[in-house]
Amino acid sequence: MLILQGGRDYQVTVADDLAGRRTGLAHRPDVTIRVYDADDHLFFPGSGPSTPADYEAPQHVDAAGVADIADWLARRQKPITRLFSAFKR
Numbered sequence: 001m002l003i004l005q006g007g008r009d010y011q012v013t014v015a016d017d018l019a020g021r022r023t024g025l026a027h028r029p030d031v032t033i034r035v036y037d038a039d040d041h042l043f044f045p046g047s048g049p050s051t052p053a054d055y056e057a058p059q060h061v062d063a064a065g066v067a068d069i070a071d072w073l074a075r076r077q078k079p080i081t082r083l084f085s086a087f088k089r
Helices: 012-025 063-074 075-089
Strands: 003-008 032-036
Touching: 003 012, 003 063, 032 063, 063 075
Parallel strands: 003 032
Antiparallel strands: none
């Protein structure tokens, strides 16, 4: 399981929401959690407190988050391939 969290997210916060997830998933060694301190709820990087108005301007998703997703998926390519090949039988 991969969990990504924006550090500037005011809708799902690191302090309130992510802390509970970390506690609840502490027994799961297969969980990866990444926090992007400069990102808001949509993983748009910025500075200062995030506001709803920030979502209106066209932006790009943080490249670091995209890279982390790609890396996480690449490390699981063989297990995923085995899973799909089991369905082809």
